[in-house]
Amino acid sequence: MKIICIGRNYTDHIKELENEKPADPVVFLKPDTAILLKKQPFFIPDFSNDVHHEVEVLVKIAKVGKYIDKKFAHKYYNEISLGIDFTARDLQAKLKEKGLPWEKAKAFDGSAVIGNWMLKEEISDINNVSFTLEKNGNVVQTGNTSHMLWKIDELIEYVSKYFTLKIGDIIFTGTPAGVGRVIAEDKLGGFIENKQMFSITVK
Numbered sequence: 001m002k003i004i005c006i007g008r009n010y011t012d013h014i015k016e017l018e019n020e021k022p023a024d025p026v027v028f029l030k031p032d033t034a035i036l037l038k039k040q041p042f043f044i045p046d047f048s049n050d051v052h053h054e055v056e057v058l059v060k061i062a063k064v065g066k067y068i069d070k071k072f073a074h075k076y077y078n079e080i081s082l083g084i085d086f087t088a089r090d091l092q093a094k095l096k097e098k099g100l101p102w103e104k105a106k107a108f109d110g111s112a113v114i115g116n117w118m119l120k121e122e123i124s125d126i127n128n129v130s131f132t133l134e135k136n137g138n139v140v141q142t143g144n145t146s147h148m149l150w151k152i153d154e155l156i157e158y159v160s161k162y163f164t165l166k167i168g169d170i171i172f173t174g175t176p177a178g179v180g181r182v183i184a185e186d187k188l189g190g191f192i193e194n195k196q197m198f199s200i201t202v203k
């Protein structure tokens, strides 16, 4: 399976990082080795002093497809979740400066937190899902899928032009404002509406 990540999909996060609003979604991949195993802590890698949390809504692909029209995209997923796209911001800044790919800063082991899955039927409107990230009991990021620049079905249409989507592939749909550094012993909890989707400790 592969993990397809979307960058800069919320205007407030674009402002935060002083990026320009892109004409197309920013897309990058993480390998399956990036998945943080269930019940394991997240270890800050030794090549970074500035690892940030990015809380994101996740979509799990349930049907093989390529060139999927956004009108039919809803047929290609049944479950959503919440996760974290851990980012070594210091390393990413260096790579960006040189115009190099982001993988070392974004796709390292443990950088993809994947929460529990919920059926999309449990949600009344996929384009109006609110979510939060708590750090040590305080809310640090809040978002709502209604604020996405590209909605989930549009993202599926876009990424499937480039990559055949296969069963089990996961799309990270981008982070809202509030990204920030994590340090050892931080406890992170992710919620969709009021339902806890994951809980992890930083080491």
Ligand code: ZN
Residues within 6 Å of the ligand: 005, 006, 007, 054, 056, 085, 172, 174, 175
């Ligand atoms: Zn992200």
